[in-house]
Amino acid sequence: xxxxxxxxxxxxxxxxxxxxxxxxxxxxxxxxxxxxxxxxxxxxxxxxxxxxxxxxxxxxxxxxxxxxxxxxxxxxxxxxxxxxxxxxxxxxxxxxxxxxxxxxxxxxxxxxxxxxxxxxxxxxxxxxxxxxxxxxxxxxxxxxxxxxxxxxxxxxxxxxxxxxxxxxxxxxxxxxxxxxxxxxxxxxxxxxxxxxxxxxxxxxxxxxxxxxxxxxxxxxxxxxxxxxxxxxxxxxxxxxxxxxxxxxxxxxxxxxxxxxxxxxxxxxxxxxxxxxxxxxxxxxxxxxxxxxxxxxxxxxxxxxxxxxxxxxxxxxxxxxxxxxxxxxxxxxxxxxxxxxxxxxxxxxxxxxxxxxxxxxxxxxxxxxxxxxxxxxxxxxxxxxxxxxxxxxxxxxxxxxxxxxxxxxxxxxxxxxxxxxxxxxxxxxxxxxxxxxxxxxxxxxxxxxxxx
Amino acid sequence: xxxxxxxxxxxxxxxxxxxxxxxxxxxxxxxxxxxxxxxxxxxxxxxxxxxxxxxxxxxxxxxxxxxxxxxxxxxxxxxxxxxxxxxxxxxxxxxxxxxxxxxxxxxxxxxxxxxxxxxxxxxxxxxxxxxxxxxxxxxxxxxxxxxxxxxxxxxxxxxxxxxxxxxxxxxxxxxxxxxxxxxxxxxxxxxxxxxxxxxxxxxxxxxxxxxxxxxxxxxxxxxxxxxxxxxxxxxxxxxxxxxxxxxxxxxxxxxxxxxxxxxxxxxxxxxxxxxxxxxxxxxxxxxxxxxxxxxxxx
Ligand code: SF4
Ligand code: SF4
Numbered sequence: 001x002x003x004x005x006x007x008x009x010x011x012x013x014x015x016x017x018x019x020x021x022x023x024x025x026x027x028x029x030x031x032x033x034x035x036x037x038x039x040x041x042x043x044x045x046x047x048x049x050x051x052x053x054x055x056x057x058x059x060x061x062x063x064x065x066x067x068x069x070x071x072x073x074x075x076x077x078x079x080x081x082x083x084x085x086x087x088x089x090x091x092x093x094x095x096x097x098x099x100x101x102x103x104x105x106x107x108x109x110x111x112x113x114x115x116x117x118x119x120x121x122x123x124x125x126x127x128x129x130x131x132x133x134x135x136x137x138x139x140x141x142x143x144x145x146x147x148x149x150x151x152x153x154x155x156x157x158x159x160x161x162x163x164x165x166x167x168x169x170x171x172x173x174x175x176x177x178x179x180x181x182x183x184x185x186x187x188x189x190x191x192x193x194x195x196x197x198x199x200x201x202x203x204x205x206x207x208x209x210x211x212x213x214x215x216x217x218x219x220x221x222x223x224x225x226x227x228x229x230x231x232x233x234x235x236x237x238x239x240x241x242x243x244x245x246x247x248x249x250x251x252x253x254x255x256x257x258x259x260x261x262x263x264x265x266x267x268x269x270x271x272x273x274x275x276x277x278x279x280x281x282x283x284x285x286x287x288x289x290x291x292x293x294x295x296x297x298x299x300x301x302x303x304x305x306x307x308x309x310x311x312x313x314x315x316x317x318x319x320x321x322x323x324x325x326x327x328x329x330x331x332x333x334x335x336x337x338x339x340x341x342x343x344x345x346x347x348x349x350x351x352x353x354x355x356x357x358x359x360x361x362x363x364x365x366x367x368x369x370x371x372x373x374x375x376x377x378x379x380x381x382x383x384x385x386x387x388x389x390x391x392x393x394x395x396x397x398x399x400x401x402x403x404x405x406x407x408x409x410x411x412x413x414x415x416x417x418x419x420x421x422x423x424x425x426x427x428x429x430x431x432x433x434x435x436x437x438x439x440x441x442x443x444x445x446x447x448x449x450x451x
Numbered sequence: 452x453x454x455x456x457x458x459x460x461x462x463x464x465x466x467x468x469x470x471x472x473x474x475x476x477x478x479x480x481x482x483x484x485x486x487x488x489x490x491x492x493x494x495x496x497x498x499x500x501x502x503x504x505x506x507x508x509x510x511x512x513x514x515x516x517x518x519x520x521x522x523x524x525x526x527x528x529x530x531x532x533x534x535x536x537x538x539x540x541x542x543x544x545x546x547x548x549x550x551x552x553x554x555x556x557x558x559x560x561x562x563x564x565x566x567x568x569x570x571x572x573x574x575x576x577x578x579x580x581x582x583x584x585x586x587x588x589x590x591x592x593x594x595x596x597x598x599x600x601x602x603x604x605x606x607x608x609x610x611x612x613x614x615x616x617x618x619x620x621x622x623x624x625x626x627x628x629x630x631x632x633x634x635x636x637x638x639x640x641x642x643x644x645x646x647x648x649x650x651x652x653x654x655x656x657x658x659x660x661x662x663x664x665x666x667x668x669x670x671x672x673x674x675x676x677x678x679x680x681x682x683x684x685x686x687x688x689x690x691x692x693x694x695x696x697x698x699x700x701x702x703x704x705x706x707x708x709x710x711x712x713x714x715x716x717x718x719x720x721x722x723x724x725x726x727x728x729x730x731x732x733x734x735x736x737x738x739x740x741x742x743x744x745x746x747x748x749x
Contacts, residue, residue, distance in 0.1 A: 361654025
């Protein structure tokens with residue numbers, strides 16, 4: 001038997017086509033049918049204009065694309081031996097901006113996408129989570145709109161600012177600006193303690209055992225309880241192979257295939273179009289069914305995202321949950337939520353480290369429009385996982401721009417011999433509801449997957 | 452207010468990055484609550500609602516406001532929404548609504564997505580209504596341009612239309628009251644603009660971004676610097692040039708540089724003659740105002 005279900009609320013939509021054998025899913029095809037052609041749009045554009053274009057690949061993780069673009073342009077200079085030395089202030093302001101966007105995205109994801117689905121499985125009254133109406137939903141939307149203000153202070157607005165430019169950032173915050181940013185993050189910490197997890201942040205950050213799960217209260221406890229009630233601690237498992245392409249204050253670069261190795265080689269990344277549509281029909285494979293490509297590292301499918309980041313940087317609490325529950329839906333969701341708390345804490349500290357007397361920007365000596373021929377790559381950790389940009393410039397214009405988004409790692413099609421990460425997590429399940437929640441545990445973003 | 456008395460709002464996403472959705476969801480919370488109390492958002496693709504888009508179509512459900520985010524295309528190979536092309540979807544839904552509002556520059560004019568030349572028919576809503584639907588609406592399409600549109604522009608438009616039934620639009624279909632002024636108005640760098648003090652480089656509070664950085668504030672209709680973004684700031688206040696995202700021609704080329712000819716910006720502020728602008732600049736520059744040539748806070 002085959003079923004086709006439209007999965008909505010994934011920043012767009014996808015089709016989930018499942019093949020069933022005696023009530024068990026034996027194959028799952030995730031079809032992303034929409035394509036906006038960003039890589040084509042960027043061709044022949046002035047390199048700096050990419051700072052305006054790429055954030056618009058995605059309305060929810062635009063800052064990650066901005067950071068990837070600004071860094072790929074700086075790497076162009078580097079490859080031509082004109083290295084730009086960023087001030088520490090500029091580096092901090094970039095990382096802070098990206099972190100705030102991730103925090104915002106994680107909270108939205110929990111209340112907008114995870115809770116509505118998982119509470120729907122229960123017969124208990126969870127109306128307070130009801131989108132647009134429930135008090136908990138409204139509160140979460142209040143807190144995300146507060147948090148994002150702290151990014152607007154340095155970026156001018158969110159979404160879609162291009163405040164990072166080669167050489168630094170455009171803004172020059174005052175001490176009061178920084179204080180205000182911390183204030184907004186404090187509101188988020190209060191939200192975490194009072195409404196989200198019911199534990200004080202310092203206690204939470206000291207969690208180091210799987211049993212510490214029991215100390216969690218409030219909304220996150222509702223999730224945990226529902227998870228156990230419906231067996232999400234046991235399902236959603238995939239290859240349990242993890243990849244993180246770049247490091248920050250919280251994340252470490254590396255891969256894990258049973259054991260963690262803190263090194264990756266970008267040359268070993270390979271994108272394939274075996275099942276992917278092509279805008280040139282003559283080049284399209286007969287088996288094409290989606291606009292998403294697949295991507296593998298050293299010939300293997302790897303998961304990327306908050307769980308991978310927690311595993312690679314060995315964050316205590318999630319590492320213990322991971323030992324016990326492996327790469328289940330429970331661990332994956334908990335890793336994302338754990339990341340949001342850690343980012344809150346770390347980002348506040350990063351703000352304190354800014355020395356406002358430093359310059360925000362150092363002007364590059366030559367203009368990108370004068371560059372004859374150069375190539376570069378960059379990597380960034382975005383909300384949903386590792387993001388990779390690859391640019392070529394010819395005669396002062398972009399001649400090629402390739403983007404591999406986090407969701408392509410997790411949600412692309414498989415290949416002849418193996419299913420992709422999300423496909424593998426779904427195969428073997430016995431209901432479409434479970435399949436959708438498992439799919440959603442990867443934090444799907446349709447616009448990013450196809451770009 | 453009883454639920455069934457509230458005007459019904461349907462939000463459709465066509466070819467978009469969902470930036471307008473996230474802009475809207477980032478609205479000031481009191482405003483958002485007021486909106487949710489006064490309107491019935493019956494469907495939004497990013498949110499769990501009681502009804503699906505399929506049911507709305509099949510059950511021929513009517514509503515009051517159709518908000519469309521994203522550009523329109525009839526090419527299903529590149530883009531489809533629950534099996535329909537954005538063009539088909541728009542033309543089905545337009546028959547059910549009283550007002551049609553384009554949220555953002557993509558929905559208004561095709562915006563950035565229209566730059567995807569391989570899909571040649573990407574357009575804004577105004578150009579995407581079928582002949583039979585062209586005159587069906589009781590009110591002209593309202594274009595809330597911007598990339599993204601400001602949440603307040605959306606909320607104010609909805610309330611005005613709910614209370615007054617109509618709005619004055621400019622020749623580009625934008626509400627006059629939102630777009631009569633320029634992004635330039637209210638910019639904290641205006642004094643630098645007047646006295647022609649340019650910002651030395653990015654990353655400074657001091658100086659105007661018009662002469663070098665490509666700021667389009669003086670040519671861009673929007674009230675960004677009056678109704679601040681996320682309640683706290685704007686691009687130009689923070690130090691990023693306005694890139695003219697509310698205008699027909701967005702995105703333009705070389706948005707972070709000012710095109711110049713022998714040192715004079717190719718385009719000068721709206722309706723100012725180039726010669727006059729030049730003499731004015733010459734005069735203004737002679738003033739050398741000390742205060743404007745040093746750090747604001749030492
Ligand atoms: S920065 Fe732009 S908006 Fe601000 S004063 Fe200068 S030209 Fe006007
Ligand atoms: S300041 Fe200019 S670019 Fe920025 S949002 Fe307003 S109109 Fe758009």
